Amino acid sequence: MVERKFFDEMGPDEAQVRAPYAEYANWFEGEDPRSLLKKSAEAETFFRRVGITFNVYGQKEAQERLIPFDIVPRIIAAQEWRQLEKGIEQRVRALNAFLADIYNKQEILRAGRLPEHIIAQNEAFLPQMMGMTPPGGVYTHIVGTDLVRTGENEFYVLEDNARTPSGVSYMLENRETMLRMFPELFTRMKVKPVSSYPAELRRSLSACAPPNFDGDKPSLAVLTPGIHNSAYFEHSFLADQMGAELVEASDLKVIDGRVQMRTTRGYRQLDVVYRRVDDEFLDPLSFNPDSLLGVPGIMDVYRAGNITIANAPGTGIADDKALYSYMPDIVEFYTGEKAILKNVPTWRCSEGDSLKYVLDNLSDLVVKEVHGSGGYGMLVGPAASKKELADFEAKLRSNPDNYVAQPTLALSTVPIMTKKGLAPRHVDLRPYVLVSPGRVHITPGGLTRVALKEGSLVVNSSQGGGTKDTWVLGD
Amino acid sequence: MRLSITHTTTYSYDRPVSYALLQLRLTPRNGAGQKVISWQSSVSGASPQVQYEDHFRNVTELVQMDPEGTTITILSQGEVEVENLNGVIGAGTGLAPLWLFKRPTAATKPGNTIRKLASSVKEAFAADPLDGMHKLSDAVSKAVRYTTGSTNVTTSAEEAAKAGVGVCQDQAHVMIAAARHLGAPARYVSGYLLMDGLNQQEATHGWCEIWIMGLGWVGFDVANEICPDDRYVRVALGRDYGEAAPVHGLRQGDAEEELYVSVQVQQ
Numbered sequence: 001m002v003e004r005k006f007f008d009e010m011g012p013d014e015a016q017v018r019a020p021y022a023e024y025a026n027w028f029e030g031e032d033p034r035s036l037l038k039k040s041a042e043a044e045t046f047f048r049r050v051g052i053t054f055n056v057y058g059q060k061e062a063q064e065r066l067i068p069f070d071i072v073p074r075i076i077a078a079q080e081w082r083q084l085e086k087g088i089e090q091r092v093r094a095l096n097a098f099l100a101d102i103y104n105k106q107e108i109l110r111a112g113r114l115p116e117h118i119i120a121q122n123e124a125f126l127p128q129m130m131g132m133t134p135p136g137g138v139y140t141h142i143v144g145t146d147l148v149r150t151g152e153n154e155f156y157v158l159e160d161n162a163r164t165p166s167g168v169s170y171m172l173e174n175r176e177t178m179l180r181m182f183p184e185l186f187t188r189m190k191v192k193p194v195s196s197y198p199a200e201l202r203r204s205l206s207a208c209a210p211p212n213f214d215g216d217k218p219s220l221a222v223l224t225p226g227i228h229n230s231a232y233f234e235h236s237f238l239a240d241q242m243g244a245e246l247v248e249a250s251d252l253k254v255i256d257g258r259v260q261m262r263t264t265r266g267y268r269q270l271d272v273v274y275r276r277v278d279d280e281f282l283d284p285l286s287f288n289p290d291s292l293l294g295v296p297g298i299m300d301v302y303r304a305g306n307i308t309i310a311n312a313p314g315t316g317i318a319d320d321k322a323l324y325s326y327m328p329d330i331v332e333f334y335t336g337e338k339a340i341l342k343n344v345p346t347w348r349c350s351e352g353d354s355l356k357y358v359l360d361n362l363s364d365l366v367v368k369e370v371h372g373s374g375g376y377g378m379l380v381g382p383a384a385s386k387k388e389l390a391d392f393e394a395k396l397r398s399n400p401d402n403y404v405a406q407p408t409l410a411l412s413t414v415p416i417m418t419k420k421g422l423a424p425r426h427v428d429l430r431p432y433v434l435v436s437p438g439r440v441h442i443t444p445g446g447l448t449r450v451a452l453k454e455g456s457l458v459v460n461s462s463q464g465g466g467t468k469d470t471w472v473l474g475d
Numbered sequence: 476m477r478l479s480i481t482h483t484t485t486y487s488y489d490r491p492v493s494y495a496l497l498q499l500r501l502t503p504r505n506g507a508g509q510k511v512i513s514w515q516s517s518v519s520g521a522s523p524q525v526q527y528e529d530h531f532r533n534v535t536e537l538v539q540m541d542p543e544g545t546t547i548t549i550l551s552q553g554e555v556e557v558e559n560l561n562g563v564i565g566a567g568t569g570l571a572p573l574w575l576f577k578r579p580t581a582a583t584k585p586g587n588t589i590r591k592l593a594s595s596v597k598e599a600f601a602a603d604p605l606d607g608m609h610k611l612s613d614a615v616s617k618a619v620r621y622t623t624g625s626t627n628v629t630t631s632a633e634e635a636a637k638a639g640v641g642v643c644q645d646q647a648h649v650m651i652a653a654a655r656h657l658g659a660p661a662r663y664v665s666g667y668l669l670m671d672g673l674n675q676q677e678a679t680h681g682w683c684e685i686w687i688m689g690l691g692w693v694g695f696d697v698a699n700e701i702c703p704d705d706r707y708v709r710v711a712l713g714r715d716y717g718e719a720a721p722v723h724g725l726r727q728g729d730a731e732e733e734l735y736v737s738v739q740v741q742q
Contacts, residue, residue, distance in 0.1 A: 104570055120574035127714070130530040131570045254496065254539060257524045285496060285725050296725050297496045297524065300537040304525035 007151050007412040008424050009074065020077040020473055023189050033421055039181050040071050040417055046177055068466035069174060070416040071181065074427060074448040081444060081472045084155060084431070087340035088145050089440045090331060092433050095162055095318045097334035099139040102317060103129045113333050114326050122322060123371070126279055126314030128286055132303055134312040136208045136437035141274070141310035142201070143433040144168070144447075147341070149412040156342045156409060157327070158428065162319040163311060164276050167447045167461075168432050169234040172197060172241070174469040175445070190474035192444035198241035200434055200441055205272045207436035211305035218271035218308075220244035221261060223252070225277050225293045235276050244274070254297035259307045272308040273298075279313045321370045321404050322348070345407060349400040358405040359396065362389055365405045366457075367396065380457060382408050411457055414468065416450060426451045428459045429470065444472035476559075476705040477512070480667050481552040481739040482679065484722060488545045488730035495540035495726030497521065500665070500711035500719060501551045502534035506568065508560040509709055514553030521547045531718065532569045533711040540726070549722065555708050562702025564684060564709075565691035573686055575714065576660035582715040583652040586633035592618055593653040600657050604687045608654065612695045615650045621698055628716065644716050646697035647683040651715065660686035662712055664694065665719040669706040669740040676738040679721050680707075708740075 010025070011017040017025045047069060076084075101107050102125070108114045119125050144165025146158040175194050179186060202220065209218040224235035226248050239246035251262045252270065260267040275282065281291040286299040301307045317323065323330075325346035331339040347354035347365075358365060367379040379392045396403055413424035431446035448468040449459035459465040482501065499518075503511050516536070521544070524537040540547050579585065585593065592614055600607025622640040632652040635645035647663055654661040661683055668680040682696040682703060694703040703709075713719030 106570075106572060109572070116572075116574060120572075120578070127571070127575055128530050131528070131532065132530075253494070254524055254537070256522075257537075285498060285723070289725070297537055297539075300498065300525050300527065300535065303529065303535075304527040304537075306525060 006410050006424070006426070007149065007154075009149070009412050009414045009427075010422075010424075020075040020080070024073065024075060024185070027185060027188060028422075033417075036071065036417055037419065043069050043071055043177050043181060046180070047173070067170065067461045068452060069177065070425075070450055070452075070466055070468045071178070072415050072417050072422065073178065073469045073471045074414045074429070074450075075471045075473065076445075078473050078475045083153075083340070084147070085442050087155070087157075088431060088433055088442055090335055090337065090340050091145065091157065091160070091327070092140065092143050092435060092440055094327075094331040094334045094339075095143070095160060096137070096139050096435060098330050099312070099315060099318050100133070100137060101334070103314060104131065104133075108330070108333055111333070113329050114323075118322055118326065119317065122317060122320060124314070124316035124320050126317070128299060129312065129314035134208075135210045135305070135308045138208050138310075138435050138437060139312040139315050140318070141205060141208060141312075141435055143435065144430045145433060147429045147431070148409055149427075149429070150410050151412075154342070156344050158344060159321075159324070160319040160327070161430070162315045163278075165430065165432070166231045166234055166276075167430060168197060169237045170467050171432065171443070171445060171447045171470070172237075174447075174467055178469045189471070192472045192474055194443050194445045197432065197443050198238065200443065201238070201274075202242040202244070204434040204436040204439070204441060205274060205308070205310055207439070208308050208310065209271055210302075210308045213271050213306075215271075219269060220272045220274065221247045221270050223247055223249070223273050223275040223277055223295075225281070229276070231276065238274070245270075247273075249277070249293050249295050252295045252298070254295070254301055257301065257304065257306055259295060259298055259301050270307065272310060274310045279316065282309075282313060321368060322350075325404065344409060347405040349396060349403040349405060354405075355396070355400045358403075359393060362393060362396075364408060366408050367392060367403050367405045370402055370404055380408065383455075383457070408457060414448070414450065416452065416466075416468075423454070425454070426457050426459065427468070445470040476742060477554055477556050478667070478669055478706070478708060479552075479554050479739075479741050480708065481737075482550070482667070482721075483735075483737045484549045485735040486547045487733045487735070489733075490728075490730045491543040491545055492540055492730050493542060493727050495521075495547075495724060496524075497538050497540070497547070497549075497722055497724040498720075499536040499538060499549060499722055500529075500533045501536075501549070501721050503553070503555050503666070503708050503710050504532070504534075504712075506709065507564045508558040508705070510556045512554040512556055514551070514555075516549065516551035518550070519548045520544050521549075531571060531712045533713075533719065545730075557705040557708060559705035561704065562694035563690055563692075564694060567692060569712075573660045576662050576686065577655055577658065578714070579652065579655055580715045580717070581631070582717060583632045583648050583655065585652045585656045586637070588618075588636040589633055589649060589652045590656060592636065592649070593656040596653075597657060600659075604659065605690065605693065607657070608659070608685050608687065608693070608695060611653055611657075612650060612697050612700065615646055615653065615697045616700050619646050619649050619697075621646065628720070643696075643698035644681045647681050648715060650685075650695060650697050651683050654683075654685050662692070663715050663719045664709050664712055665716070665721055666710040667708040667738060667740050668696075668699075668703075669742070671706075676740055678736050679710075679738055681716060681719075682707075684712075706740075 010021045144161040222239040281293040283299040285296040363381045411426040415422035434441040448470045521538040596610040632648035635641035651661040684692040711719040
């Protein structure tokens with residue numbers, strides 16, 4: 001394999017540390033590597049005690065596993081962040097405008113800017129959302145935009161995650177851990193806090209009260225599928241942190257035209273539900289009748305304007321991988337501006353020419369399932385064996401519509417702490433975005449995922465990735 | 476023609492039901508050839524929860540059965556002025572795009588039997604879509620004989636086509652499935668029909684509408700082998716029966732249900 005040069009965010013070597021890392025590098029030099037390694041072990045103990053674990057699918061028995069945490073922060077300069085913020089805000093506004101359009105007049109299809117089949121043949125389009133405006137006009141209350149960096153000023157959006165982006169609890173716990181272990185660093189460097197996220201989430205959801213809400217403080221709840229869900233920890237954590245109820249479907253019932261939750265003092269009206277249950281399972285009366293995770297009648301109450309569902313049902317159509325390649329057009333169509341953040345060039349295997357290109361260049365490409373998530377069922381060409389390539393080629397030929405391909409990006413690296421000292425590893429970034437009427441709030445930082453295996457480009461926690469604290473510096 | 480309609484639905488259970496919700500789509504639509512003069516509905520044994528227009532602009536009510544109740548009665552009545560348009564409804568007023576009505580649903584997914592039915596009129600449909608659909612309606616009427624009691628609300632189009640028997644709902648589903656297979660947008664309509672010489676009708680009726688270029692939506696009532704005229708009142712639309720059903724419910728427990736429906740349509 002040809003040696004590739006990757007952009008390292010700390011700098012190419014010790015002599016050329018990039019500005020955002022200068023102070024950290026100074027500090028690091030004065031530290032004893034052995035004591036840092038010891039702290040690294042302490043961090044793990046801390047996480048176990050807090051109980052942050054993650055279920056790994058695809059193994060014989062679903063196994064609870066700790067996501068490894070690396071103690072070297074990923075640092076972003078104030079100026080870099082401002083640019084990212086602008087790009088993310090633009091993209092998220094476009095996503096909401098797109099959703100409002102696609103569930104109403106579908107101007108973008110009429111204008112021919114998006115082929116009809118992208119929507120018409122998409123399972124994520126939810127007809128039950130047609131002809132209604134969600135409270136405050138907000139569809140995606142919470143977005144996790146996955147970004148990767150390839151150079152000094154080069155950022156790409158990998159995925160928009162407009163349904164139920166997870167991982168924000170790691171962002172918060174990672175920071176908490178760093179504050180405990182390295183308080184001196186936070187006095188030496190101006191790091192923007194992330195701890196207000198739960199309060200911002202509360203504020204943002206409260207600002208989206210349903211049209212028929214007439215009190216002064218809407219009541220909020222987090223709806224979880226239950227303790228067997230891989231993100232259950234996060235559901236309970238967020239409910240606890242923002243002072244909302246944590247409920248399962250069996251706690252909720254439609255009474256007097258409202259969704260009400262069972263409490264120790266009888267039933268109480270629920271105004272805004274942050275649901276972590278997929279659309280299909282949300283309401284057995286309107287969707288999958290066999291769902292035990294949903295609340296019968298919640299869609300009726302929603303359409304009647306008596307509850308807010310966050311994120312709105314049907315938002316999946318906006319972060320679908322089949323739609324992704326059209327995002328630059330979508331941004332331009334709704335904002336009238338060129339997209340600030342780049343899209344990764346994407347070959348749609350449903351198109352004959354693209355399929356041919358993908359098959360001819362399989363060993364250089366990343367191939368993903370159109371509707372997949374979590375890094376399952378994808379091929380990383382450069383890292384694949386001959387047999388894996390051949391197997392994947394067969395899959396592609398038999399069902400090309402199911403795949404899109406992208407070049408393997410030269411993902412930036414950030415050092416992690418190893419027994420041999422600092423060593424570069426590939427990272428991505430998921431900032432968390434909150435949308436309320438007229439406001440887009442982006443928490444400075446986010447979740448940095450890191451591929452812990454040397455040379456690996458797959459950062460998904462389900463595929464052996466770890467996380468880092470993400471620091472956005474003040475001016 | 477002015478039609479006066481009284482529609483009573485009663486569900487009785489052999490033991491108390493702890494919790495049940497019902498979605499009602501019972502209010503006739505205003506639209507081409509049809510004007511609602513007066514309409515009201517009431518329920519006993521259940522409490523109204525919310526009312527809204529659904530994604531096909533059907534007036535939808537959600538009611539909850541009284542806890543531990545054993546019976547619900549839903550009464551709808553009113554007057555509707557209907558004009559004979561020979562089945563031609565024209566362009567819709569809703570936001571639903573035509574392609575939505577081309578996608579099969581679980582209940583209208585074609586199998587071999589339906590594909591065969593569709594291909595028997597393929598050439599006629601290509602030459603003249605309206606003529607093709609009339610031929611399809613005839614073919615479905617022959618292939619699926621009107622027989623009560625052999626199918627139920629969960630019977631799929633393909634199952635009914637295979638069995639060769641069904642009620643109006645099954646015949647409509649088979650026609651919808653075959654029309655979509657030929658590439659024509661198709662939808663289900665539930666409503667009322669004044670049967671000649673009868674004041675007391677057997678049940679609510681169901682038929683289908685097919686989109687024909689140049690004409691818009693055109694109704695086909697396979698069961699009666701005609702296009703709907705001024706004896707038909709359109710109530711609810713959907714991609715299949717499930718979305719347009721007059722009553723769609725969900726309840727806890729395993730009480731045995733008995734259904735009694737009375738429909739009176741008169742001039």
